[in-house]
Amino acid sequence: MVALPGSVETEVMPKANARRWTSSDEAKGLALISPTLLYALALLFLPVLIVIAYSFWSQDYLTIDRSFTLENYRIALTEPIYRDLLWRSLTISLVVSIITVTFSYPVAWFISFHGGVHKNLWLFLITVPCWTSYLLRVMSWKVILGYQGVLNTGLMSTGLIDKPVTTLLYNSNAVVITLVHSWAAFAILPIYVSLEKIDRSLIEAAHDLGDNKVWSFLRVTLPLSLPGVISAFLIVMIPTVGDYVTPKLVGGKDGVMIATAIQAQFGKGANWPLGAALSVTTMVIVSLMAGCAVLALKFFVRRIR
Amino acid sequence: MSGRHGIQKSRWLPAYVTVYLAFLYLPILLLPIFSFNNAASTTFPLAGFTTKWYASLWGNSAMLDAARNSLIVGVTVSILSTGLAICAARAITRYRFRGQQAATGLLMAPLFLPEIIVAVSLLMIVLQIGIELSLATVILGQTVFCLPYALSVLISGFEGFDRSLEEASLDLGETAFGTFRRVTLPVVAPAIISSLLVSFTISLDEFILAFFLSGTEPTLPVYIWGQLRFAAKLPSVLALGSLMIALSVILLTTAEILRRRAERRMQAQGAVHG
Numbered sequence: 001m002v003a004l005p006g007s008v009e010t011e012v013m014p015k016a017n018a019r020r021w022t023s024s025d026e027a028k029g030l031a032l033i034s035p036t037l038l039y040a041l042a043l044l045f046l047p048v049l050i051v052i053a054y055s056f057w058s059q060d061y062l063t064i065d066r067s068f069t070l071e072n073y074r075i076a077l078t079e080p081i082y083r084d085l086l087w088r089s090l091t092i093s094l095v096v097s098i099i100t101v102t103f104s105y106p107v108a109w110f111i112s113f114h115g116g117v118h119k120n121l122w123l124f125l126i127t128v129p130c131w132t133s134y135l136l137r138v139m140s141w142k143v144i145l146g147y148q149g150v151l152n153t154g155l156m157s158t159g160l161i162d163k164p165v166t167t168l169l170y171n172s173n174a175v176v177i178t179l180v181h182s183w184a185a186f187a188i189l190p191i192y193v194s195l196e197k198i199d200r201s202l203i204e205a206a207h208d209l210g211d212n213k214v215w216s217f218l219r220v221t222l223p224l225s226l227p228g229v230i231s232a233f234l235i236v237m238i239p240t241v242g243d244y245v246t247p248k249l250v251g252g253k254d255g256v257m258i259a260t261a262i263q264a265q266f267g268k269g270a271n272w273p274l275g276a277a278l279s280v281t282t283m284v285i286v287s288l289m290a291g292c293a294v295l296a297l298k299f300f301v302r303r304i305r
Numbered sequence: 306m307s308g309r310h311g312i313q314k315s316r317w318l319p320a321y322v323t324v325y326l327a328f329l330y331l332p333i334l335l336l337p338i339f340s341f342n343n344a345a346s347t348t349f350p351l352a353g354f355t356t357k358w359y360a361s362l363w364g365n366s367a368m369l370d371a372a373r374n375s376l377i378v379g380v381t382v383s384i385l386s387t388g389l390a391i392c393a394a395r396a397i398t399r400y401r402f403r404g405q406q407a408a409t410g411l412l413m414a415p416l417f418l419p420e421i422i423v424a425v426s427l428l429m430i431v432l433q434i435g436i437e438l439s440l441a442t443v444i445l446g447q448t449v450f451c452l453p454y455a456l457s458v459l460i461s462g463f464e465g466f467d468r469s470l471e472e473a474s475l476d477l478g479e480t481a482f483g484t485f486r487r488v489t490l491p492v493v494a495p496a497i498i499s500s501l502l503v504s505f506t507i508s509l510d511e512f513i514l515a516f517f518l519s520g521t522e523p524t525l526p527v528y529i530w531g532q533l534r535f536a537a538k539l540p541s542v543l544a545l546g547s548l549m550i551a552l553s554v555i556l557l558t559t560a561e562i563l564r565r566r567a568e569r570r571m572q573a574q575g576a577v578h579g
Contacts, residue, residue: 001488029400033408036393037453040411043449047426054429110322124561129329131503133510133524136546139533140332143339143347143543148337153348184329196370234417243418244513249533259421266517267424276429279422286419 041049053148054276064272064297072277082261082278089241089258089282091288092172096179097237100187101229103180108191108228123192128186138249141178145250170252178246183239187232194228195221223301230294237293241286242279258282333550340543347539358544368545375509378440378524382447383504390455390500391447398463417452420486423450424517431518438520446514450506458503458560462567464495495567502560506553525549 009227021031053209055072060063111122128136144150145168152164166176198221206216222229251257258278265275340359344352362368393412397405414425427446436442466489474484512526519527529545532538 025400026402029396029402032400033393033396033402036389036412037346037408039389040449043412043430044423044426045411047430048422050433051422051426051429106318107322107325110318114318120561120565124331124558125326128554128557129333131506131510131557132333132550133512133526135510135529136336136550137332139529139542139546140336141400143335143539144332146318146347148346148348150347181328181332184325221436238417239419242421244421259419262421264427266428272429275425279425282419283422291448296521 045216050277054273055280057273059271059273072273073281075274075278076281082258085258085261086278086282086285087255088172088256090285091285092175092179092257093237093241094293096176096183096240096287097187097233099176100180100183100236101191101232104184104187104232105191105229108188108195111188112192114196123189126188127185128183134182135245137182138178138245141174141181142169142250145174145177169250170255172251172255174250174252175246175255175257178250179240179243183236183245186235190231190235191225191228194225197223218304222304226297228302230297233293233297234290237290238286242280321493328470336543336550337547338546340540340547342540343538345537348542357524358540359548361541362433362544362548365541368525368528371523371525374440374519374522376445377524378443378515379505379508381444382451382508385444385448385503386451386455386504387500388495390452390459391497393452394456394459394463398460398466399468412456415450420450420513424513427514428517434531438518440519440522441513442518442520444526447508447511450511450514451501451507454507455500455504456476458500459496461494462499462564465568465572466492492570493567495570499560499563502556502563506556506560509549512554 053188054064056068056070058067058069058071076086107126111126115122142149146152147164147166147169148168151168152161155161156164202224203220205215206220211219239255242259242262243257244263247255247257247260260284262275262278263272265278323533338351339347340452341354341356342351343355343357354426358467396402397409424446427442427449430444431438470492471484473480479487510526512523512530515524515527516530523531525545529542532542
């Protein structure tokens, strides 16, 4: 708001102010951020543009044919193997994000409302496991859930079961458990931040006006923390759809996800345009799904209010 | 407890949080436990204490090479990403300019993208230009990936910085560079070190980008990935994994202590100025 008069001025009289502009806050800010921005443009934005371009090209052995085609998208969307993988990936990422957000919310709530002077310590404790190697954590889940794994042999030695349970590892449940574990902190942090911003007197007011605990939560706390819930949803749902390590290590045959198919196009399969089209399709569909989830959430919260 | 806010502490909530924390820490604590277990398989009951899996790492030259690669990549990535993030964080907290939100959005984008897509797109551009895959390509990729984390650490470190200190220094005849070195830097140094440590940890643990971009020189996670195919190698992988987790925890704790010190310093500075 404060910067508004300045920016209007530069637009009205660009030439006269060209000199003043170079020493303005705006010019200094842009100059300072430009190395970082150029780096990200060159190694993030440009590569994504190239992926999009490739998805409309085709490949004949080793030569790339740069005439426009939608053939890759036709394959990505109609070929049963890719369609099934895509469908499974979307289902898993939706389930994982719902479970993660639901189970993380009370934890964020606890830290924000009852963390006391140790809030930072709590947050630190929550984030540490998520900063340690992702690959090692997935490996650890494989060790826990395996046929001769920790859970089975542990339960057997306590006498609770007498035969190993075979349904723990190498299916989509194992993938879901592992992913929920991996993304916990990413869900807790945004929810915590939005809970911290809530004016506590509003909740007090709800109580004074006769709302019980549940209603004051549903009508005051939950709607006000919605921005945090939404970012938690997005930050979990979108990256999980393309997860590669978890399905590979604990997914088995029934837990394969789209990333494996994408990777194959850049490895042995070597069909870059198809790999690019699979990547773009996954991104577009998961973004649409995330958008729908956000709308549904907003609608739901407005209804109970 | 905090009844004056009308928010009562329920009994089940602390219990729930404890279970949740146990769930978070279970996989991380299991690796060290089994790395000292005197058996090649990961089964209960435990088979006795041994340090032989750790000893076996010593003579393993492939592992030591991978560790050296990880160290080179980690140090370079943390310096590069922190350097780039310092510019961006300073620009974002100190100035207002058009396109600021779009720029921040772009820098934060790796957080919201499936990593495989970042990896695949980088692989395509690198091979397209004709660069050989090497540790250098891993460094380029991981730097982009670390930027959002470095940036959030630094933005929160720079945010409370009192501009009047710098203005005073400039008024008293110090040059812009001198002001940065003698006024700004001491205040923001803990945030910078914290960002270096966090970036190093992420780089050390990062797998997907390294897997796609490393060519013939594996980093530690890529080396571990290769070993996972052999069941007999599992115990030594567990030992290596435990060491990596211990290192990560030490680095992160240091980063956290520094971050808090920076926060306190900022508050103290605010108190002096009223």
